[in-house]
Amino acid sequence: MIERIDHIGIAVHSIDQGRKFYESLGLEVEDIEEVESEGVRVAMIPCGESRIELLEPTRDDSPIAKFLAKRGPGIHHVCLGTNDVDGDDQRLRTKGIQVLRPQPTIGAGGCRVQFVHPKSAGGVLLELSQPPANDP
Ligand code: CO
Secondary structure: EEEEEEEEEEOOOOOOOOOOOOHHHHOOOOEEEEEEHOEEEHHHHHHOOOEEEEEEEEOOOOOOHHHHHHHHHHEEEEEEEEEHHHHHHHHHOOOOEEOOOOOEEEEEHHHHHEEEEEEEOOOOHHHHHEEEOOOO
């Protein structure tokens, strides 16, 4: 079941630079993590019950590097939090909705994630994320 907007993913050339704006709003970076498989560094900035996720590429061939080259910095994806990413994945496939991965994979924070292609989601890259079992 989809439970909330978990975070908004924003592509930046540099977390060190990009974080300053959010810090000037009084928000704070909670955690910075590198996801080697995605070629990305991720900074999580809590914002009420949701979060801002800053995405900085670590390799020129990473999806975020390609996004920045094509479109520049800005909103990259919207993430919905779910308690059953496998069930959502199956349901979407049944309905012919295009998902990006053969099955959910492990993303930042140990969450299990799947992505819905923008063609199937009204032009928005949509992430579905299920937190690890030990999270509230
Ligand atoms: Co995300």
